[in-house]
Amino acid sequence: MPVSDNEVDRAASNLLFACAAARVGETLLILHESAQYGYFGAGLAPALAAAAERLGLAVTTVEVGFDPDATRLPDAVHEAVARADHALFLARLGDQLRFKAMPAGSRPIVSYVLDETALASPFGTADHRAMVALSAAIDRHLAGAREIRVTCPLGTDLAGAIAPERAAAPYDTSIKRFPQSVHRPVDATGFSGRVAVAHMLCGTGSRYYQPYGIPLASPVIAEIGGGRIRGWSGRPDVVARVEDHVATVADRFGIDGALVHSWHTGIHPGCAYPGSAHDHYERWSGSAFGNPRILHFHTCGHYAPGEICWNIIDPTVAVDGVPVWRDGRLDIAAVPGAAAILAEHPDVAALFAAPERRIGLDAAA
DSSP states (O other): OOOOOOOOOOHHHHIIIIIOOOOOOOEEEEEOGGGGGGOOTTTTTHHHHHHHHTTTEEEEEEEEEOTTTTTTHHHHHHHHHHHHSSSEEEEEHHHHHTTTTOOTTOOOOEEOOHHHHHHHHHHHOOHHHHHHHHHHHHHHHHHHSSOEEOOTTTTEEEOOOOOOHHHHHHOOOEEEEESBOOOEEOOOOOEEEEEESEEEEEEESSSSSSSSSOOOOSSSEEEEEEEEEEEEEHHHHHHHHHHHHHHHHHHHHHHHHHTTEEEEEEEOTOOOOSGGGGGGGHHTTTTTGGSTTTTEEEEESTTTTSSEEEEESSSEEEEEEEEEEEEEEEEEGSSTTTHHHHHHHHHHHHHHOOOOOOOOSSOOO
């Protein structure tokens, strides 16, 4: 369904002013990959460029290629980003480099909105400032917990806490994310237990390889502790396939496949994935993780985000015995300080009361 200019302008204002802190008259560089890859919708870049111009910014658009193993900005792109007041990546290149250094003084943003429909939806229009404030409140709550316990209907049972030195360590991506759809990743070193991995294994958006994802015919259980996989259990043929895939990816990049780096849970009640995850693992893993129904592990590699993600569906995450996520629903009222934020943003509060449930893996619930 086509979206109106007014709808696009509302979302663009949220992106450019609430997220990027842009001002009228500044320059915006939009770096977009070709729609032929099937990742970003063909109309997204032109729609945002037109909206940014209507909102008073001077816009330049540049098509960038897709490099599955990108580790740095191409020289010409680096120079263009350095010159612009703001750079918006509608390209996987921005996500691939979100933990890499960017040109000094630049203010890049990577979009997890993948098409015009998502842009005009609550995922794109929910006030970014509210989501950033809520994310910070969740970070503080998790960091101060004596125990965080993660369970799910398939048998996940994982418990631990964030070490004070880990909680205090500086952490952020070098590129702003829009929308703000997850809290700060939780270091997995202090957690032990069982993780039920179902539906698929797929990449993390760091590097792209084939097969990027493999479907799982039945769930498997990973026993983890100290930031490492201790063993797998489940149907023997599925376990063998998982172990082979992990070994293949680890060997390709020369990394430790047994490492479990961190995890985070979606926090954005407007995040939806209306298609099937199995139709396009790359696209699904680059956007759906922001839904509160998904708890997302970074594994295979000693760095964020690793190369293989596990996705736990409909988790319950209890902080000192009190569920904050309950069966995939984020009870934002359980987070200290959240009520005051929502009181200033009633539209965002309404989203939490009726969150999106479509995640591309099952019927809405």
